[in-house]
Amino acid sequence: MKAILTVIGKDRVGIIAGVSSELAELSVNILDVSQTIMNGYFTMMMILDLADAEQSFGEIKQKLADKGADLGVQIKIQREEIFTSMHSL
Amino acid sequence: METTQILETIRMIEEEKLDIRTITMGISLLDCIDSNGEKARGKIYDKITRCAENLVKTGEAITEEFGIPIIHKRISVTPIALVAGASQDENYSAFAQTLDKAAKATGVNFIGGFSALVQKGYTIGDRKLIQSIPEALATTDFVCSSVNVGSTRSGINMDAVRQMGSVVKETAARTADQHGLGCAKLVIFANAVEDNPFMAGAFHGIGEQDCVLNVGVSGPGVVKRALEKVKGAPFDVVAETIKKIAFKITRVGQLVAREASDRLGIPFGIVDLSLAPTPAVGDSVAHILEEMGLESVGTHGTTAALALLNDAVKKGGVMACSHVGGLSGAFIPVSEDAGMIHAVERGALNLEKLEAMTAVCSVGLDMIAIPGDTPAETISAMIADEAAIGVINNKTTAVRVIPAPGKSIGDSVEFGGLLGYAPIMDVNRHSPAEFIARGGRIPAPIHSFKN
Numbered sequence: 001m002k003a004i005l006t007v008i009g010k011d012r013v014g015i016i017a018g019v020s021s022e023l024a025e026l027s028v029n030i031l032d033v034s035q036t037i038m039n040g041y042f043t044m045m046m047i048l049d050l051a052d053a054e055q056s057f058g059e060i061k062q063k064l065a066d067k068g069a070d071l072g073v074q075i076k077i078q079r080e081e082i083f084t085s086m087h088s089l
Numbered sequence: 090m091e092t093t094q095i096l097e098t099i100r101m102i103e104e105e106k107l108d109i110r111t112i113t114m115g116i117s118l119l120d121c122i123d124s125n126g127e128k129a130r131g132k133i134y135d136k137i138t139r140c141a142e143n144l145v146k147t148g149e150a151i152t153e154e155f156g157i158p159i160i161h162k163r164i165s166v167t168p169i170a171l172v173a174g175a176s177q178d179e180n181y182s183a184f185a186q187t188l189d190k191a192a193k194a195t196g197v198n199f200i201g202g203f204s205a206l207v208q209k210g211y212t213i214g215d216r217k218l219i220q221s222i223p224e225a226l227a228t229t230d231f232v233c234s235s236v237n238v239g240s241t242r243s244g245i246n247m248d249a250v251r252q253m254g255s256v257v258k259e260t261a262a263r264t265a266d267q268h269g270l271g272c273a274k275l276v277i278f279a280n281a282v283e284d285n286p287f288m289a290g291a292f293h294g295i296g297e298q299d300c301v302l303n304v305g306v307s308g309p310g311v312v313k314r315a316l317e318k319v320k321g322a323p324f325d326v327v328a329e330t331i332k333k334i335a336f337k338i339t340r341v342g343q344l345v346a347r348e349a350s351d352r353l354g355i356p357f358g359i360v361d362l363s364l365a366p367t368p369a370v371g372d373s374v375a376h377i378l379e380e381m382g383l384e385s386v387g388t389h390g391t392t393a394a395l396a397l398l399n400d401a402v403k404k405g406g407v408m409a410c411s412h413v414g415g416l417s418g419a420f421i422p423v424s425e426d427a428g429m430i431h432a433v434e435r436g437a438l439n440l441e442k443l444e445a446m447t448a449v450c451s452v453g454l455d456m457i458a459i460p461g462d463t464p465a466e467t468i469s470a471m472i473a474d475e476a477a478i479g480v481i482n483n484k485t486t487a488v489r490v491i492p493a494p495g496k497s498i499g500d501s502v503e504f505g506g507l508l509g510y511a512p513i514m515d516v517n518r519h520s521p522a523e524f525i526a527r528g529g530r531i532p533a534p535i536h537s538f539k540n
Binding site for chain 1: 344348408
């Protein structure tokens with residue numbers, strides 16, 4: 001299963017490191033990353049592959065949300081299809 | 090995938106309140122018919138709880154994974170007049186109570202189908218069901234009822250129109266302690282559709298398969314936001330903008346419908362793309378119309394604005410989904426739409442304008458509170474007018490009015506939750522009593538003979 005992860009929040013040291021180490025611990029593979037500062041806000045998107053993840057989607061979602069709280073950013077994860085299907089046939 | 094598209098999707102859901110308004114499981118109860126009412130009710134309860142056992146759980150799982158809220162999980166069933174007709178029971182309230190119990194057991198928040206289709210005439214079952222409506226709605230929490238009194242094919246059953254005025258009044262009286270809340274769960278239709286997933290008018294038509302999943306998508310806030318970006322542009326641009334955004338909304342509906350039907354192992358029926366407002370800020374159909382340039386909804390130009398909106402929504406939706414159905418368009422309930430409520434309060438919107446708007450919206454007079462002393466004949470006459478608009482224009486129309494007991498002009502009633510609150514609206518005080526007393530049938534219009 002592929003999913004899109006979005007991270008939005010105030011920029012600081014260690015956001016990418018924090019997120020990617022959490023993903024590594026969860027055995028989630030990162031397929032693509034794009035990151036920018038938009039209107040002063042740190043904005044990152046990742047395409048993830050959850051094929052090797054052992055925990056359920058709900059557990060992964062919760063762990064990432066907790067990590068986001070630690071880092072002072074908002075972390076969301078959603079199945080890829082919601083994005084792909086909305087914008088194309 | 091482009092970053093901007095990802096961010097747009099997230100913004101639509103989080104800021105503009107895009108949601109899946111309902112996933113509604115349609116369940117046929119034709120195989121539950123029994124000459125013994127008690128046995129029939131046992132079969133009904135068993136079938137509903139078996140089919141819908143995982144409905145709520147599945148909806149919640151999809152919300153978690155896709156990040157799109159699914160607000161309601163609901164059930165629609167075969168019109169009970171057809172199912173109960175074989176039984177010897179005189180009062181069908183017990184059937185409503187069984188539906189209520191099944192709704193509570195499955196965790197859904199409404200079950201529709203305490204219904205009768207009498208557009209041409211009554212069966213014995215239809216008659217008993219309609220007589221049972223006030224008691225049924227007063228003794229249940231989640232049951233919704235509807236009666237179809239006219240169709241383009243068969244004309245308008247004016248006996249039923251006459252009777253429904255009294256049924257609405259009696260339903261209000263029996264739920265007087267809740268300001269006539271029972272009437273919020275009772276819809277009188279013309280040209281009712283068989284696959285509508287939205288309450289209170291949902292029922293599972295007899296042309297439908299055994300069990301099917303229909304999905305209703307909403308998103309007035311998304312449309313309003315899109316129109317903010319084309320301020321002052323000609324209507325060609327307005328229509329195009331609405332179409333594009335309706336396309337995106339419907340795509341999400343299609344995705345959720347497919348996913349839910351796969352997980353539940355039942356066929357996908359239709360996606361109903363209806364802009365269904367809620368009293369929440371930023372979730373109003375009235376505000377879309379005002380965004381087009383009207384100072385207030387209800388002023389001259391409102392009907393044209395709504396016609397454009399309703400049509401553009403359908404066009405965008407049709408392209409996005411393999412099966413678009415139900416009512417698809419824009420709902421204009423008063424109590425459930427902050428913009429409509431405001432327009433009534435400042436005297437910009439009256440019942441006559443709402444009636445004109447129902448000629449071009451997706452349904453009809455919806456969630457309108459009227460004085461508690463409104464005579465039954467006046468309500469019947471409102472139903473007759475709405476049915477006439479539907480029958481002649483070949484569209485679905487409906488009446489869901491609440492004659493709030495003890496309330497008059499200047500008062501308002503609070504229904505709570507998504508049903509919102511409504512200022513009491515004035516009705517015409519001249520009597521249509523003799524007109525309604527005639528009964529009989531208004532013949533089908535000439536354009537019904539299409540064969």
